[in-house]
Amino acid sequence: MTQSTLLFGATSILGFNLAKLFPETVLPFISPGNTSESVSEWPVLQLENSDWVERTFAQYQSKVLLYCHAVCDVPKCEADPDWAHEINVQHLRRVMAVLPEKTRLVYVSSDHVFGGDGEYDEHSRPCPISVYGQTRVNAERLVLGRYGSLVIRTGLAIGPSPNGRTGHLDWLRYRTQKNLPITIVEDESRSVVWVTDLARRVMKFAQSNETGIRHISATRAVSRVELANHLMSILGEPPAFRCESRHQRPAPHLGRVELTSAYADILSQPLASVLDG
Secondary structure, three states: OOOOEEEEOOOOHHHHHHHHHOOOOEEEEEOOOOOOHHHOOOOEOOOOOHHHHHHHHHHOOOOEEEEOOOOOOHHHHHHOHHHHHHHHHHHHHHHHHHOOOOOEEEEEEEHHHOOOOEEEOOOOOOOOOOHHHHHHHHHHHHHHOOOOOEEEEEOEEEOOOOOOOOOHHHHHHHHHHOOOOOEEEOOOEEEEEEHHHHHHHHHHHHOOOOOEEEEOOEOOEEEHHHHHHHHHHHHOOOOOOEEEOHHHOOOOOOOEEEEOOOOOOHHHOOEOEOOOO
16 A cells, blocks of 8 residues: 555644645554544554554555654653653654665654754754753754655644644633633743644655755744733633743743744745734
């Protein structure tokens, strides 16, 4: 059976929306333990099992593997670095060990490979401030060692989640509806885009011949407070939240991390920020 694109990690915000937007192109696989009804019919990843991975590639002779699988929970990664490394690096290593040579690997990474305030393009040196960010750097190194592969770094994607509670938009909606407290980090700014725009750009990259590292940037960096105000307005809810500094939080938070691009082609054009688009 030939499926043009296998998607590992269809329970991430980006992965879920890629699968929904491109059902004729993408075969999605979800993370183990996800009980969301919206993804219940999709096959489950077994990346701790090299034999399963090899059988999957033999069954679906795909042209592209779009790898969005990772644990992105910064506090959990800080609490258990070995677990974070196992999922974010070792799972990828097992996949790459049996990935057919003809299959293009496209790895979706994160702006968490950076940490100090600034603007970062593809030539910027990674400077992670968290365990999660370091696992991303380590995973990128594995991918970049494979000929013909592509690493795509993205900022914060806004859109629907599989369970209706995760991702910034659904998190705000859920906690507001349940009258739960909301705390926003006031001194974090990132490249924030709508997930549908991001998914379309990622798919264009996946179907291109680009290799190495590419960034998907936004027209401007957006602070968490600006973002929360905007999304609460869209939800028709009052902006009822408290603010804290990133230094008051128990786990590391990014400061002002804005993705830019050193390239000048059509795929490097910034996507509209959530506040602009």
